[in-house]
Amino acid sequence: MSDRLFFPLAAALALAMVALAAVWPQGLGARSPGPFGHVPVQQTAQAQAAMKRETEASEQRLKAAREAVADIQTQRLSPAK
DSSP: OOHHHHHHHHHHHHHHHHHHHHHSOOTTSSOOOTTTOOOOGGGSHHHHHHHHHHHHHHHHHHHHHHHHHHHHHHHHHSOOO
C-alpha cells in the first residue's frame, strides 16, 4: 500500500476514534466534560435513596441474624431446667 494512501487513512481513522470516544455513552463512572457527558445513574437522588434503603435493610438483616446466633449460643450454654 502506498504511503500516500496509508497515512491519510490512518490519520482519518485516528480522528474518527477520538470523535467516537468523545460521544460514546459514559456508563456509570465519572461524568464526561460537557456537552457530551451525563449525570451517572449512581449520583441521582433516586439511586442514592435506593442504595441507602438497601444498606439499611441489609444492616437490619445482619443484626437480626447476629441476635439469633447469640440467642442460640445462650440457650446451649445455659439450658433451661
